[in-house]
Amino acid sequence: QVQLVQSGAEVKEPGASVKVSCKASGYTFTNYDINWVRQATGQGLEWLGWMNVNSGNTGNAQKFQGRVTMTRDTSINTAFMELSSLRFEDTAIYYCTRAPAKYCKKNGCYGGYNWFDPWGQGTQVTVSS
Amino acid sequence: QSVLTQPPSVSAAPGQKVTISCSGSSSNIGDNYVSWFQHVPRTAPKLLIYDSKNRLPGISDRFSGSRSGTSATLGISGLQPGDEADYYCGTWDTFLSAYVFGTGTKVTVL
Numbered sequence: 001q002v003q004l005v006q007s008g009a010e011v012k013e014p015g016a017s018v019k020v021s022c023k024a025s026g027y028t029f030t031n032y033d034i035n036w037v038r039q040a041t042g043q044g045l046e047w048l049g050w051m052n053v054n055s056g057n058t059g060n061a062q063k064f065q066g067r068v069t070m071t072r073d074t075s076i077n078t079a080f081m082e083l084s085s086l087r088f089e090d091t092a093i094y095y096c097t098r099a100p101a102k103y104c105k106k107n108g109c110y111g112g113y114n115w116f117d118p119w120g121q122g123t124q125v126t127v128s129s
Numbered sequence: 130q131s132v133l134t135q136p137p138s139v140s141a142a143p144g145q146k147v148t149i150s151c152s153g154s155s156s157n158i159g160d161n162y163v164s165w166f167q168h169v170p171r172t173a174p175k176l177l178i179y180d181s182k183n184r185l186p187g188i189s190d191r192f193s194g195s196r197s198g199t200s201a202t203l204g205i206s207g208l209q210p211g212d213e214a215d216y217y218c219g220t221w222d223t224f225l226s227a228y229v230f231g232t233g234t235k236v237t238v239l
Contacts, residue, residue, distance in 0.1 A: 035228065037174075044131060044233040045166070045174065045217050061227050093171065112221020113228055114162045115179035122173060 002026040004096050004120035011126045017084040020123045022096035029077040030054040033099045035116060036070065036081045040092040048094075050113075051079060055104045086127045093122040132157060133218055133231035140237035146206040149234045151218035153199050157229055161221040163201040165194055168215045168233075177216075178203065210238050 007021040022034060036048040049060030051070040058070045069082040079096060097116040102109035134152045141147045151163065165178040176185050178194035181201060193204040201218055218231035 037230075039168075039170075044215075045168070045219070045230040047219075047228040047230060050228070059226065062225070095173065097174075112161050112223070113164075115164050115176055115185075116166070116174075116219070117176040117179075117185065119173040119175070122171070 002098070002118055004098060004118060006094075006096060006120040006123045009124040009126070011128060012086050013129055014086055014088060014127055016086050016127075017082055018086060018125050019080055019082040020094050020096075020125070022079045022081070022120050024077045024079070024098070027098075029072075030074055031101060033101050033113075034070070034072070034079040035097050035099050035113070036068075036094065037097060037116075037119075038092040038094045040089070043092075046092075048081065048083075050099065050102070052102050052104050052109050053079065054101065055109065057102075057104055057109045059109070083125075086125075088127050091125065091127045093124050095122050096120040131232045132222060132225075132229045133220070135216075135218060135231040135234045137232070138235045138237065140239055141208050142239045143208055143210065145208050146204060147208060147236060149203045149205075149216055149218075149236070151201040151203070151231045153201075153220065153229075155199055156224035157199075157220050157222040158196060158201055159199040160223045163194065163196050163218055163220045165192075165201075165203045166217045166219060168217060170215065174217070205236065208236075208238050212236055213238050 097119040166174045168174040181196035
């Protein structure tokens with residue numbers, strides 16, 4: 001079955017970086033995009049960004065511009081999300097989720113997303129001094 | 130700070146029906162399809178509805194979705210204790226070039 005399995009919990013100090021992995025199975029990894037979403041305790045779902053797995057093109061929410069980096073290793077069907085310059089308010093559960101692939105040409109990728117399915121089990125990232 | 134507004138909570142007795150509204154604008158709901166997700170905190174969110182009104186295979190027909198103009202609605206009929214969760218709408222925002230989620234609605238079965 002289609003499945004996304006994420007890496008384990010992380011504890012980081014303010015200013016550090018964290019890299020979360022998301023291993024896909026049960027489908028052709030390069031035929032879909034991966035998006036990243038987080039939820040802080042007591043808060044709602046917050047979208048971080050997308051990655052077209054085939055091209056490696058990415059896009060992110062303005063809030064995370066310059067701090068979030070999304071990559072992939074197609075040889076091991078794994079996507080990665082790195083968040084740098086961590087702050088206390090980055091403490092949250094981070095999820096990866098599969099989405100239909102954007103239409104990508106040489107000058108970029110276009111369109112939105114009609115669905116996210118499935119989701120990874122989540123990775124707790126705690127920023128603490 | 131979410132661009133999609135939902136009621137904080139709705140509740141009803143078992144067997145009754147609840148509806149959850151999701152209000153947006155011309156650049157998001159007015160221009161793109163809406164998804165609905167069920168989320169029990171600290172577990173993986175679950176897609177219920179995509180393309181505004183289509184149920185994911187395996188999702189009970191007690192769940193229904195609709196969209197009109199810049200608003201969308203999720204209906205849950207025949208409410209069951211297992212339906213207690215947080216529900217989020219989501220869609221692409223063409224102006225922001227970003228995916229946006231609703232503020233979330235907690236469903237309580239009385």
